[in-house]
Amino acid sequence: MKNNINVVKTLLEALPFIKKFSNEKIVIKYGGSAQTSDALKEQFAQDIVLLHLVGMKPIIVHGGGKSITDLLANLGVDTTFIDGQRVTTKEVMRIAEMVLSGEINKEIVSLLDNHGSKAIGISGKDGGFLKGIPKDFEKFGYTGMIEHVNPEIVNNIIEDGAIPVIAPIAGSSTMGHPGFNINADLAASKIAVALKARKVLFLTDTPGVLDKEMQLITNLSIEKTEALKEDGTIQGGMVPKVDACIEALRGGVKKAHIIDGRVEHSLLLEILTSSGVGTCIEL
Numbered sequence: 605m606k607n608n609i610n611v612v613k614t615l616l617e618a619l620p621f622i623k624k625f626s627n628e629k630i631v632i633k634y635g636g637s638a639q640t641s642d643a644l645k646e647q648f649a650q651d652i653v654l655l656h657l658v659g660m661k662p663i664i665v666h667g668g669g670k671s672i673t674d675l676l677a678n679l680g681v682d683t684t685f686i687d688g689q690r691v692t693t694k695e696v697m698r699i700a701e702m703v704l705s706g707e708i709n710k711e712i713v714s715l716l717d718n719h720g721s722k723a724i725g726i727s728g729k730d731g732g733f734l735k736g737i738p739k740d741f742e743k744f745g746y747t748g749m750i751e752h753v754n755p756e757i758v759n760n761i762i763e764d765g766a767i768p769v770i771a772p773i774a775g776s777s778t779m780g781h782p783g784f785n786i787n788a789d790l791a792a793s794k795i796a797v798a799l800k801a802r803k804v805l806f807l808t809d810t811p812g813v814l815d816k817e818m819q820l821i822t823n824l825s826i827e828k829t830e831a832l833k834e835d836g837t838i839q840g841g842m843v844p845k846v847d848a849c850i851e852a853l854r855g856g857v858k859k860a861h862i863i864d865g866r867v868e869h870s871l872l873l874e875i876l877t878s879s880g881v882g883t884c885i886e887l
């Protein structure tokens with residue numbers, strides 16, 4: 605009996621957060637680094653389904669960098685990164701699209717479906733959702749930047765009561781062009797701004813942004829974040845992530861969070877409790 609009361613208390617604690625975010629769009633960037641075990645994947649799906657069932661509108665933008673790198677290694681194709689972004693040759697583009705739009709996208713859709721929410725997987729090429737341009741063709745090849753987001757297709761999926769699951773591949777306005785490989789963090793921020801999301805969360809494989817002593821920084825302003833980039837505290841894959849947070853905030857998203865996708869139910873802890881986890885970046 606006592607235990608049951610505790611369950612009720614826990615549910616009631618979540619009530620103000622459910623009220624606050626009900627009907628709001630929340631973009632969740634699900635990084636490849638957080639997709640490491642079946643148990644974590646199941647928990648991620650449970651969290652998303654719960655948020656959806658209590659009236660929030662989750663939009664999932666997934667990565668899959670580790671799977672792309674693994675497949676390229678198996679095929680004997682070299683791959684390099686500059687400031688956390690992959691250099692994308694034509695061959696890498698084919699593999700990246702196959703892994704992101706195929707394997708990973710459909711796995712997430714199936715997970716959500718198995719846990720009871722309708723999910724629809726798309727890449728940025730579908731319905732003209734994302735149009736890209738080269739970042740710097742000489743240096744990065746088919747690695748792109750998003751030039752235009754057409755929110756209609758994703759808004760239709762949401763209105764239909766489904767969860768959009770988006771692979772970070774953009775189309776091109778040039779006929780016959782293979783399209784662009786987009787860093788998933790930067791895709792998430794563009795999408796969050798275009799869809800007027802309330803929050804954007806990045807699930808990754810660290811507790812959040814760490815300082816030079818490897819301690820978690822729980823709150824950051826844009827100025828402080830820029831300073832940490834400048835002095836080299838923030839490097840590699842964390843660079844596009846904090847850039848994405850800053851872009852989202854400047855575009856009208858209220859809060860950006862970087863949280864540990866390896867911690868059980870970190871999404872629910874962040875969204876439905878007062879304690880919060882990870883790093884919160886605000887204007």
Ligand SMILES: Nc1ncnc2c1ncn2[C@@H]1O[C@H](COP(=O)(O)OP(=O)(O)O)[C@@H](O)[C@H]1O
Pocket residue numbers: 634635636637638667669670688789807808809810812813814815837838839840841842843
């Ligand atoms: N200051 C920092 N705090 C936390 N992680 C950092 C920092 N600087 C660099 N990183 C690196 O960024 C990585 C996260 O980026 P990435 O591997 O691209 O993740 P994801 O696949 O989730 O996008 C961390 O695992 C860590 O190695």
Ligand SMILES: CC(=O)N[C@@H](CCC(=O)OP(=O)(O)O)C(=O)O
Pocket residue numbers: 634635636637666667668669670672688689690691700747748772785786787788789841
């Ligand atoms: C241009 C670029 O870097 N694209 C990324 C897209 C996937 C991604 O961003 O995956 P994570 O979020 O798991 O790192 C890549 O090719 O790895």
